[in-house]
Amino acid sequence: MALSHVQVDTPMALVRASAWSNSLARMGVHLPLFVVHDIGVMLSMTRGAGGYVIRAREAQLARIQMAPTAKPQLDKYRRLLENIAASEVTERLAGLRLRDEMVAVLLSRILGDTYNRWRDRSKSSGAEPLPLDLGILGEIDYADHFRDFDPRSLWGFIEHLEAQSMHIYTQVELIDLDTVRLLGLFKEDSASGSEALGGAIDLVDLFAALGSPEANDVANFSLDLLPSVLETRRSTGAQTFAVDGYASIERKGNIDSLVLSELAYDREIFEQKVVDAELLYYGREKQREDERRLQYILIDCSASMRGQRQVFARGLALALIKKLTLEGDEIWVRFFDSRLHETIKIGRSGQVPVPYLLSFRSERGRNYGKVFRQLLVEVTRLRREQKRRVVLYTITHGQCHIEPELITALKQQAFMYGVVVLPSSDQLPEFVPLLDRQQIVSGDVLTNRAERQRRALDIVGDATKTRKAQSAEPPPTDSAVSRRMNVVR
Numbered sequence: 389m390a391l392s393h394v395q396v397d398t399p400m401a402l403v404r405a406s407a408w409s410n411s412l413a414r415m416g417v418h419l420p421l422f423v424v425h426d427i428g429v430m431l432s433m434t435r436g437a438g439g440y441v442i443r444a445r446e447a448q449l450a451r452i453q454m455a456p457t458a459k460p461q462l463d464k465y466r467r468l469l470e471n472i473a474a475s476e477v478t479e480r481l482a483g484l485r486l487r488d489e490m491v492a493v494l495l496s497r498i499l500g501d502t503y504n505r506w507r508d509r510s511k512s513s514g515a516e517p518l519p520l521d522l523g524i525l526g527e528i529d530y531a532d533h534f535r536d537f538d539p540r541s542l543w544g545f546i547e548h549l550e551a552q553s554m555h556i557y558t559q560v561e562l563i564d565l566d567t568v569r570l571l572g573l574f575k576e577d578s579a580s581g582s583e584a585l586g587g588a589i590d591l592v593d594l595f596a597a598l599g600s601p602e603a604n605d606v607a608n609f610s611l612d613l614l615p616s617v618l619e620t621r622r623s624t625g626a627q628t629f630a631v632d633g634y635a636s637i638e639r640k641g642n643i644d645s646l647v648l649s650e651l652a653y654d655r656e657i658f659e660q661k662v663v664d665a666e667l668l669y670y671g672r673e674k675q676r677e678d679e680r681r682l683q684y685i686l687i688d689c690s691a692s693m694r695g696q697r698q699v700f701a702r703g704l705a706l707a708l709i710k711k712l713t714l715e716g717d718e719i720w721v722r723f724f725d726s727r728l729h730e731t732i733k734i735g736r737s738g739q740v741p742v743p744y745l746l747s748f749r750s751e752r753g754r755n756y757g758k759v760f761r762q763l764l765v766e767v768t769r770l771r772r773e774q775k776r777r778v779v780l781y782t783i784t785h786g787q788c789h790i791e792p793e794l795i796t797a798l799k800q801q802a803f804m805y806g807v808v809v810l811p812s813s814d815q816l817p818e819f820v821p822l823l824d825r826q827q828i829v830s831g832d833v834l835t836n837r838a839e840r841q842r843r844a845l846d847i848v849g850d851a852t853k854t855r856k857a858q859s860a861e862p863p864p865t866d867s868a869v870s871r872r873m874n875v876v877r
Contacts, residue, residue, distance in 0.1 A: 390448040390530035391542070393466050394426040396440045401429055402525045404488060406518035411492030415591055417503050418512040419495075420542060423549070427498065428491050430473050434482045442469050445530070452534045458543060464550045468557070475560050484572050493594045494568075498559045502552040508541055567598055567607040570706075571742050573614060596747035602698060603746035609703035612841045617711045617848060641669025682776045683712045683719045684767075684802070688784035690725040690754040696834040697809045701783045702745060704807065704844045708781065709740055711848050723748055726755035728762055756790050764794065767801045778802035781851065786810040788817055795819045805854060807847060809834070825854055 389402070405425035412419060433439045444462065472478055481494070503511070519525065549556070571594075597603045637647065647668040653661065661667050687705050689698075705721065712719055719734040729750065732741055763780075770776040780802040786809065798804060799822065806823040808816065810830050820826050827847045833839050 389422050389425065390445060390452055390534045391462065392422040392425055393442055393444050393462075393469055394429045394440050395443055395445070396429055396433065399522060399526050401425065403520055403522050404428070404432070406520055406525065407488045408492045408495060410517045411489060411591060412496055413515055413517065415496050415595065417496055417500055418515045419499060419503060420545060421518070423499070424495060426469055427472060428495055430469070430478055431481050431494055432486050432491050435473055442466060442473060448530050455543065461543065461546045461550060464553070465546055468549065468553045471557050472560055475557070477560055477563050477565065480565055481563070481568065484568060486568070486572070489591060489594065490568070490571065493591060493598055494563060496595060497563065497598055498556060501559070502549065502556055505552065506545060506548050508544055510541055564598065564604040564607065566611055567604050567746070570607040570610055593741070593743035593747050597743040600747055605699045606702045606746055609699050609840070610706045612837070613703060613707040613844055613848070614710060616845055617707050636671035638669045638671040639665060639667070641671065645669045681717055682770065682778045683717045683781070684778050685709065685719060685721045685781045686783065687721070687723050688725070688788065689723040689729070689748060689750050692754070692785045692787050697785055700809060700829065700834055700840060700844065704847060705783060706740070706742070706745060707844060707848050708851060709734060711852055713740070715852065721745070723750065724759045725750050726752040726758065728759055756788055757794070760790050760794050760798065764798050764801070767798065771801045779805060779854070781805045781807065783807045784809070786815065786817060790817070790819045792819055792822055795822045799824065805851060
């Protein structure tokens with residue numbers, strides 16, 4: 389840190405830099421702490437009053453021994469920092485209040501190639517996680533600590549930074565701000581600002597999302613949709629059952645439910661009834677737990693969904709997830725091609741794994757019969773064992789062929805809502821007329837940005853209306869479910 393050229397007033401900057409360095413180490417990138425600190429601070433704080441300044445630590449440098457070529461190298465390093473600070477991308481990132489994991493991944497995008505091109509064999513030797521305790525980090529004498537190590541490798545890295553300065557600056561300019569903004573949008577609207585992207589973030593997914601052109605296109609489309617979606621207010625948790633209702637007389641209960649006539653007994657008799665557990669209590673009317681609705685979103689990720697269809701499908705899915713989350717529902721999301729992939733469960737808190745949804749990619753062909761047979765088993769179990777009311781959204785393409793009998797069986801267990809993105813031809817798959825609700829998106833819509841946005845928002849609005857209509861319907865009884873299952877058999 390004696391070589392650091394970015395200075396801030398807050399002592400927590402060093403703790404954050406240590407956290408960034410530890411995250412980078414988990415991705416296999418072991419950079420000197422002063423480089424992580426300097427560029428990371430520029431990505432997360434504004435320059436000037438209340439922010440950072442670019443200035444050498446002259447008092448620290450004066451106490452360490454430097455080679456004659458070290459001063460010119462540090463001057464060139466400072467010019468690199470000045471160029472990065474002058475970038476419009478850096479200025480806009482600094483205003484987004486990035487979470488530590490995001491800063492670490494951005495640093496990996498900016499400096500990862502430079503690190504991998506550094507041919508020093510000892511560059512990762514002895515690397516250990518840094519402490520995150522301000523009491524420890526704040527008491528370190530940088531210049532005194534600098535004397536404990538052989539600095540030759542460090543000077544070699546600074547020289548390497550100079551040779552890679554144009555590449556580093558280009559990597560900064562290539563950061564897609566729409567993707568970063570989308571991730572921040574979900575962070576700010578989550579139940580807790582500290583749980584930004586849904587708890588523990590998968591750094592690999594985040595790294596892939598920030599480096600994928602397809603993910604950038606999805607993020608751009610999602611930002612067209614989300615301002616309209618975020619106008620929805622989060623549903624409250626008001627209940628309609630009678631709190632004060634009584635259903636029976638019981639031998640167990642709370643003191644506030646005690647039958648008042650029990651208090652008329654003499655003290656000795658009352659105490660004996662307490663010991664013998666013979667007091668009478670009102671059994672309050674049990675809250676009938678509202679049939680737990682599950683919004684189950686399936687996204688086709690086969691090769692036929694690449695390009696504009698993938699952008700539309702994932703952008704629509706993100707908007708739909710946000711809308712349903714604000715309505716207070718639990719949501720499951722799965723990708724499918726020749727198999728059903730991992731289930732992503734999104735609770736009512738709205739913690740959405742956006743990097744995973746942006747970056748997921750599969751090369752497993754397609755086998756829709758297998759997928760929907762497996763789905764039928766799962767949905768049937770949810771309906772039978774957990775009494776879940778399932779609304780099944782399927783986002784797929786015009787070449788998705790599923791046996792009508794399979795769709796008919798699924799309809800007995802779930803409300804089927806289909807979104808079909810057609811190719812150049814207008815021929816619908818044979819199962820589409822059997823769905824409870826369907827939305828057909830023609831290929832021409834995808835080529836027009838305004839029309840694509842309007843169509844996606846129409847689908848989100850229609851899905852919400854369908855959800856409310858489902859809420860108004862009484863839940864099917866167990867006997868009705870049994871009759872349906874007999875029909876399926």
